[in-house]
Amino acid sequence: MSRGPRKTIGDKIREKEELIQSLKVRLQSENKELEALKQEKRVKEIEEIAGLLEESGVTIEQARDILEQHIAKESVGEAECA
Numbered sequence: 001m002s003r004g005p006r007k008t009i010g011d012k013i014r015e016k017e018e019l020i021q022s023l024k025v026r027l028q029s030e031n032k033e034l035e036a037l038k039q040e041k042r043v044k045e046i047e048e049i050a051g052l053l054e055e056s057g058v059t060i061e062q063a064r065d066i067l068e069q070h071i072a073k074e075s076v077g078e079a080e081c082a
Contacts, residue, residue, distance in 0.1 A: 007015075053063055
């Protein structure tokens with residue numbers, strides 16, 4: 001049975017290049033969607049933290065001080081273990 005005319009190597013190359021280009025476009029689109037999802041997650045996490053601070057009556061400055069103290073304490077503890 002005949003399959004029809006065989007594709008030339010030039011046709012095969014062109015088809016692969018077209019396929020690769022379309023995959024690159026799709027990859028860019030998927031990366032944009034991924035970044036949008038990551039940004040959405042970040043915003044929700046920030047909103048949760050802001051709500052927690054508001055409920056507890058802690059200001060941003062107080063929270064920053066607490067975190068800085070915690071980070072400093074952690075880095076001192078790691079230095080002592082080394």
